[in-house]
Amino acid sequence: MDAPISTTVLHDCRDAFAATLEKMASIDQTIVAVCNDSVGSSKLGGFKSKFPDRLINVGIAEQNMVGVSAGLANGGRIPFVCAASCFLTGRALEQIKADISYSNANVKLIGISSGMAYGELGPTHHSIEDFAWTRVLPNLPVIAPCDRIETAAAIEWAASYAGPCFLRLSRVGVPDLLPEGHKFVPGRANRLRDGEDVTLIANGTLTHRMMKAADILAKQGVNARVLNMATVRPIDEDAIIAAAKETGAIVTAEEHSIYGGLGSAVAEVVVDNAPVPMKRLGVPGIYAPTGSAEFLLDEFGMAPSAIAEATLALLKRK
Amino acid sequence: MQWKELERTARQIRLRDLEAVYAAGAGHIGGEMSAIDILTALYFHVLKIYPDDAKHPDRDRFVLSKGHTACALYVTLAKRGFFPEDEISTFLQPHSRLNGHPNCNKVPGVETNTGPLGHGLPVAIGIATAGKLSSAAYHTYVMTGDGEMQEGSNWEAIMAASQFQLNNLTLIIDHNRFQQGAALADTNNVAPLRPKLEAFGWEVTEINGNDMAEIVPALQHRGARPHCIVAHTNKGHGISFMQDRVDWHHKVPNKEQYELAVAELSEAL
Numbered sequence: 090m091d092a093p094i095s096t097t098v099l100h101d102c103r104d105a106f107a108a109t110l111e112k113m114a115s116i117d118q119t120i121v122a123v124c125n126d127s128v129g130s131s132k133l134g135g136f137k138s139k140f141p142d143r144l145i146n147v148g149i150a151e152q153n154m155v156g157v158s159a160g161l162a163n164g165g166r167i168p169f170v171c172a173a174s175c176f177l178t179g180r181a182l183e184q185i186k187a188d189i190s191y192s193n194a195n196v197k198l199i200g201i202s203s204g205m206a207y208g209e210l211g212p213t214h215h216s217i218e219d220f221a222w223t224r225v226l227p228n229l230p231v232i233a234p235c236d237r238i239e240t241a242a243a244i245e246w247a248a249s250y251a252g253p254c255f256l257r258l259s260r261v262g263v264p265d266l267l268p269e270g271h272k273f274v275p276g277r278a279n280r281l282r283d284g285e286d287v288t289l290i291a292n293g294t295l296t297h298r299m300m301k302a303a304d305i306l307a308k309q310g311v312n313a314r315v316l317n318m319a320t321v322r323p324i325d326e327d328a329i330i331a332a333a334k335e336t337g338a339i340v341t342a343e344e345h346s347i348y349g350g351l352g353s354a355v356a357e358v359v360v361d362n363a364p365v366p367m368k369r370l371g372v373p374g375i376y377a378p379t380g381s382a383e384f385l386l387d388e389f390g391m392a393p394s395a396i397a398e399a400t401l402a403l404l405k406r407k
Numbered sequence: 408m409q410w411k412e413l414e415r416t417a418r419q420i421r422l423r424d425l426e427a428v429y430a431a432g433a434g435h436i437g438g439e440m441s442a443i444d445i446l447t448a449l450y451f452h453v454l455k456i457y458p459d460d461a462k463h464p465d466r467d468r469f470v471l472s473k474g475h476t477a478c479a480l481y482v483t484l485a486k487r488g489f490f491p492e493d494e495i496s497t498f499l500q501p502h503s504r505l506n507g508h509p510n511c512n513k514v515p516g517v518e519t520n521t522g523p524l525g526h527g528l529p530v531a532i533g534i535a536t537a538g539k540l541s542s543a544a545y546h547t548y549v550m551t552g553d554g555e556m557q558e559g560s561n562w563e564a565i566m567a568a569s570q571f572q573l574n575n576l577t578l579i580i581d582h583n584r585f586q587q588g589a590a591l592a593d594t595n596n597v598a599p600l601r602p603k604l605e606a607f608g609w610e611v612t613e614i615n616g617n618d619m620a621e622i623v624p625a626l627q628h629r630g631a632r633p634h635c636i637v638a639h640t641n642k643g644h645g646i647s648f649m650q651d652r653v654d655w656h657h658k659v660p661n662k663e664q665y666e667l668a669v670a671e672l673s674e675a676l
Contacts, residue, residue, distance in 0.1 A: 121540065145536060148570075153529040153563035160533020163518055165464060166540060168533075183523055184560075188530055192511055192520040 099262025103201065105237035106258055107132035109244040110169055114140055120248060123158045123170045125151055130260075131171035131201050151176050155184035159194040167195055167248065173207070174200025174216035174257050182222055189253045190226040197247045198223075203233070203257035204294060204344030205372075205382040212376040216257070221349025223255045224322040230254040230275050231321040233351075235296035236266045239319055242273035250275075259294050259344065261382045266297055266317065276320045278328040284312035287400055288332035288339045290355055292319045295342040298386070301393035306400060313400065324354045326362070333363035338407050340368045340400050342391050344382070347371035366406040368399050410619040415676065416486070417447040417619075421645050422672040423482045423495060429665045431478075431499040433507070437655035438552060439479035441583040441616070441640035446483045448622045449548060458488035461515035467545050468534050470518050472527020473552040473581060474508040475657075481505050481514070489516035525558025527551060528578060532564050535576040548626070550579040554586025556597045562607075568633040569608030577626065578609075578635045581616065583642040585653045604635045616640035646671055 114120040114136065121143040122136050128146065137144040145161070147154045151172060158168040170177065177200050178185065189196050200219055207214035224231045232254060234240040240258060247254050254275075266281060281296070282303050289299040296317045303313040314336055316328055332339055339359060341352035352369030359367060370391050377385050386392070390399060420443050428434030449469055450456070457463040471480050478498055485492045497503035504513035508522030519530045531549035538545055551561065568576055580600055584591050591598060601611045610630045614621040616638025625636045642656075643649025646668045660668055 142540065145571075147563070147567050150563035150567065152525070152560040153532070153567055156526055156529025156560065156564065157533035157536065157567065159519055160530040160535070161537045162533070163468070163530065164534045164537020164541070164543070166537045184526060184529070187520055187523055187526055194519070 096265045099264055100237040101260055101262055102234060102237050102240040102258045103132045103260055105240040106199065106244055107135055109241040111136050111139060113245065113248040114143065117167065117248065119165060120167045120169065121145060121161060123147065123154055123161070123168045125149055125154050125172045125176070127172050127201065130173065131199070133171060151180040152184050155181040156188050158196045159188035159192060162194040162196050167197070169197045169199055171199045171201055173214070174203035174219050175214055178216065178219040178222050178255070185223065186226055190229045193228045194253055195251055196253050198253070198255040200255065200257040202260045204259055205377060205385045206260045208377070208380050208382045208385050211379065215377060217345045217372050218349070219257055220321050220343070220345050220351060224354060228253060230323065232256045232275065232319050233293035233321065234258070234319050235292055235317045236263050238265055238267045238269060238271050239273060242271050243319065246273045246275065257293065259382070261294055263294055264297050266300065276323040276325055278316040278318040278325040280314065280328070281317050282313065282315035284314035285336055286312045287404060288314040288316060288336045289342070289396070289400065290316045290318050290332070290339060290351070291342045292317060292321070292351060294344050294382070294386070295391060298391060298393050298396060299342060302396035302400065305393055305397040309401070311400070311404065318351065321351050321354050324358060326358050329355055329358040330362045333359050333365045338366045338403050340370065340396065340403060342370040342396060344386065345371050347373055366403055368403045370396065370399060410623070413447055413451055413619045416451055417444045418645065418672055418676050420447055420479065420482050420486060422669065422676070424479050425646070425665070425668050425672065427478050427482065427495050427498045429660055430496065432659055433499055433657070434478050434659065435475040435657045437585065437642040437649060437652070438473060438581065438583065439476045440644045440646060440649065441642050442473070442476055442550060442581050443479050444617045444619060445550065445579055445581070445622055445638060446479055448619060448626055450483050450487045452623055453626045455545070458516070461489060465543070465545055468518050468531070468547045470521070470527040470531045470534070470549040471509060472521055472524070472549055473555055474521030477505070477507060477509045480509055480517070484514070484516040490514070524552070524555040525560035528561050528564040531576060532568050532571070532573060535573045536571055538575050539571070539573070546575050546577065548577045548579065550581055552586070553580055553582040553584065553591050553597065553600070554594065556580060556600065557595045565604065565607045565609065573633045574629070574631050576633045578633070580635065580637050581640055582637050583640045585642045585651070585656065587656045589653060600637045609633050609635045611635045611637060613637045613639065617644050
């Protein structure tokens with residue numbers, strides 16, 4: 090087990106991102122931030138005050154933003170590109186493929202307000218395709234931290250890693266799950282809770298809901314293992330295969346379409362290595378109705394009680 | 408290098424490019440012929456480069472945004488010493504690093520991967536911006552096609568270059584008046600280019616892009632604003648039956664045509 094569940098206080102992971110980026114930028118002069126008129130929503134105000142010359146705002150022009158960041162990397166800078174995840178990944182997908190992934194440019198793509206963080210703004214602003222779009226691209230780790238501690242650790246890792254990555258952050262508050270001082274290791278899941286009856290796998294805003302679901306299941310005599318799988322690519326195959334073999338059933342949950350995201354990535358490993366019954370929770374291939382992110386997660390069956398219910402139904406298929 | 412010598416080098420590159428496209432049975436020969444004089448001037452007279460140390464931090468950068476004319480870049484790079492000239496014979500062969508569009512991680516001297524159009528100028532703006540941030544002395548050049556200027560990403564980039572005051576950036580538009588399927592004028596006519604670039608705050612020079620005496624001074628020009636060279640060129644330049652013919656965008660000469668083209672280019676040598 091890597092960590093206990095801890096606080097009930099909720100934190101916006103963007104604050105941890107901004108504080109860590111500023112800390113890393115004060116150590117490494119080559120770090121720059123690139124954004125698309127998104128200083129406020131990316132929490133880059135502090136960065137802009139401290140390093141005005143190193144904040145490159147291209148305006149509302151995402152294709153140019155990603156190309157510029159590839160060029161900055163060519164010139165020896167380490168760009169952190171901050172934009173709403175729906176526009177960063179969708180609007181500039183070919184630039185991410187050709188200029189960043191294929192060129193293997195040292196660029197850190199930070200998708201802000203991912204998932205359904207912009208719930209009320211409607212499906213144009215939901216970013217529930219970004220895992221699918223990015224995880225097919227070689228050279229590009231895809232990461233969704235579960236709390237402020239993992240966010241800070243992942244940003245520190247990204248700054249030190251000589252290659253591209255895509256990291257998505259919500260703006261919806263989440264409690265601390267990992268211990269202070271946690272070190273991010275790409276491609277490695279954290280076992281947050283031990284269990285032998287079933288494994289619950291999530292990342293981002295869903296991990297703490299999985300922990301609550303495991304609490305509910307425990308009261309009904311079901312011991313659920315919980316894996317926080319922040320890295321969608323490369324996926325932690327060892328942890329998934331062990332989960333399949335040792336617990337015999339897997340439930341995934343994600344703030345993403347059930348097609349092409351974390352659940353799909355887990356299912357690919359399961360079907361290739363150790364087929365067991367699975368349930369993938371997420372947005373079921375539709376455009377969401379209006380509502381907050383929290384409302385929509387509940388609406389799509391990802392309230393802790395609903396996750397527990399789906400898990401009990403799955404266990405009948407074991 | 409004197410103009411005459413540059414012209415001779417350009418003809419040698421044209422001939423080698425023709426041979427490579429003929430041997431491979433594929434390529435983008437029309438747009439290669441229009442761009443080769445500018446490539447030659449860059450690599451044999453203008454760019455500060457280090458063929459033995461291709462990633463030298465002080466090097467001038469050149470981005471070939473019209474990546475489908477990779478063969479012309481490969482021949483130029485090889486002739487300039489970035490990799491063995493013999494390797495050109497592997498163009499498009501299985502496992503060759505010389506594929507139809509340039510790869511910066513495999514081919515020394517290539518700055519960024521291109522192929523899809525409208526990518527090179529944004530990357531060049533990032534390179535130039537990095538140069539400003541580090542007070543580097545290098546200059547950044549990028550070449551687009553004129554049809555390629557239909558891509559919206561270029562206009563996002565044109566706005567940024569002006570906003571960022573990138574006087575260390577030169578955009579060369581290979582204005583050969585033809586794109587893949589038809590004449591530029593019959594497709595989505597972005598010409599005239601000069602007033603559009605000037606309206607966005609660029610300094611613009613118009614030249615005959617197949618004339619060394621005009622190319623070299625334009626490439627060496629330094630001013631206060633980002634600089635665009637509208638290079639009026641001829642698609643298929645140097646080969647009589649290809650010149651200004653849209654069907655030579657990616658057509659491959661037959662044996663008879665190949666021999667005629669070799670004779671024309673060799674005569675000029």
